[in-house]
Structures are given as C-alpha cells and as structure tokens.
Amino acid sequence: MELKKKILLLSFAGLFVLMQVIPNGRSNPPAKGAIKLPKNVEVIFKKACYDCHSNETRWPWYSYIAPISWWVIYDVNEGREELNFSTWKQLSPKKQKKLIEECWEEVEKAHMPLKAYIWTHPEAKLTQKEKDIIKAWATTKH
Numbered sequence: 239m240e241l242k243k244k245i246l247l248l249s250f251a252g253l254f255v256l257m258q259v260i261p262n263g264r265s266n267p268p269a270k271g272a273i274k275l276p277k278n279v280e281v282i283f284k285k286a287c288y289d290c291h292s293n294e295t296r297w298p299w300y301s302y303i304a305p306i307s308w309w310v311i312y313d314v315n316e317g318r319e320e321l322n323f324s325t326w327k328q329l330s331p332k333k334q335k336k337l338i339e340e341c342w343e344e345v346e347k348a349h350m351p352l353k354a355y356i357w358t359h360p361e362a363k364l365t366q367k368e369k370d371i372i373k374a375w376a377t378t379k380h
C-alpha cells in the first residue's frame with residue numbers, strides 16, 4: 239500500500255476513535271408525571287413509541303458508536319421535545335387533548351413510528367389491529 243493511502247487510512251481510523259470520546263446527550267431522566275394508559279395501549283406504545291417519546295429509551299448497541307449515536311440521540315431528543323409520555327401530567331389538559339389527537343393523526347398518516355426506526359426495530363411496525371386500538375383510545379373523551 240502506498241504511503242498516502244496508509245496515512246489517509248490511519249487518519250480516518252484516528253478520527254473514528256476520536257469521535258467516540260466526544261460527550262453525547264444520551265440519557266433517561268426520571269419520569270415526572272407519566273401518562274396513565276389502558277394496558278392494551280400501553281403495550282403498543284412501549285414497543286413502538288417509548289424509545290423516542292418517553293424517558294424509558296432503550297439505547298441499542300449502535301447508539302454508543304459515533305456518528306450513528308449522534309443521529310439516534312438527536313431523534314430521541316426531538317421526539318421527547320414533541321411528546322414525552324414521561325412528563326405527561328405536567329401538560330395542561332388542553333395540550334394533552336391536542337397531543338392525543340396528533341398521536342392518532344401521525345399513526346393514521348403512517349408518519350409514526352418513523353420508517354428509520356422500523357428498519358432497526360421491526361417489532362414496532364403497527365398492525366391494523368394496533369392502529370384500531372390507538373384510534374379507539376385517541377377518539378374517546380379524556
């Protein structure tokens with residue numbers, strides 16, 4: 239191997255190692271006023287929603303390897319910012335009602351769970367029966 243290729247390869251290897259020591263924002267803060275859900279809805283949400291929309295994130299092995307970890311952490315932080323089931327009771331009833339409606343809209347339009355999430359978590363793909371359960375929950379009076 240010529241010298242330039244060896245230097246380039248070592249540079250990339252060194253950069254990869256250096257990326258691993260950059261601090262990240264991976265966390266699971268304590269729940270403060272978690273949502274109370276019917277058991278059938280809770281089971282669905284825990285398998286398809288909680289990794290990004292709660293403080294109960296299961297951090298898979300690849301979430302510890304930069305630069306993939308940066309993408310995963312970003313998605314979780316964005317998801318929690320939009321909707322966090324672990325801090326549900328801190329929201330006004332009006333905001334809760336709006337978020338419940340938005341939950342169903344996102345599921346109905348197949349925007350949630352994210353396709354990238356389903357690629358790595360195929361169990362999160364919602365069946366029609368699970369969508370029907372979410373719809374029934376979301377369209378009842380809360």
